[in-house]
Amino acid sequence: MTEVRPSQRMRDLGVVQHGADILAEPAGAFELPAEKTAAERVIEQLTVAMGRIAQAHDFSGKGMGLAAPQIGIARAAATVRPAEAGTEPIVLLNPRITASSEEMDEQYEGCLSFFDVRGMVPRPLRIAVEATALDGTTQVTVCERGLARLVHHEIDHLDGLLYTARMRPGVEPIPVGEYRQTGRAWAYER
Template structure:
């Protein structure tokens, strides 16, 4: 982008790389006491996700974490390629498979590149509902990857920190997987 001209994601309200909020651990909600605040943040995430979805077709699904819209709270929204979005409040990975794979990921906060990121094929994540109910869900393959990416955001970690040493992101022009789902054996 030319100097002074915001990228499409920035224009959609997505905080861009270099903003300290992206490298700061998000503050958990105290639920149900902060249910109203949590619901407000989730509504802001939904609105941002709608703006972003209008700009790009996310065949692999898409996620957005509160720090990416400038809110340092532990909330994320994950939109699978099909089905209803998942709302994660105060998510914590409680188990992950030893079996991993490497796939390219993108990030709304530096959308012009894709990085080859190793991730577990299965995650079990504990999270809360706005009324304070604790839930634990298992996610596999592509959905596990989406959820792990957003949980990382809430910990102040960008996917580049997960890439193997010496592996660098590639430009979107070099990347050949836009518009295609991640591939898994079996």
């Protein structure tokens, strides 16, 4: 029996795969509060999709995120489920990074839209993110370490970027079969 590739499992779960035009284009912003109902609908679709995906793969070590373009919706919405048990998912509408630390680290990331490989990606250890609430107000959240990595990854999706665009020149993704950190948290110095 032929083993199903990880990317095919994600495709079967409704995740748009690498090469699709929607992943290479900036997502459209919501006009809030005018488009509150549309934003709520997209958030619900992201939540349902994340539930399906979480049943198929263990994300407990690093957490997971999903951007609307990854489920075929070209709107600026993403949801991030932090690795810490019992932590509520973070909903990001029209997010943008307004500040980032100069201190960086480089760790492997995976992407639901090309789940057959993992890539070593440098990211800031701390970012400030401005997002719009459903009522149209602006919220700023500061994220650090693994959460900063997850949130930055999802905002990149909304900007039409995959993590490979962030990798250092000459560094290539490795096949998931060679990756030995599934289920483990990212490591940070204290």
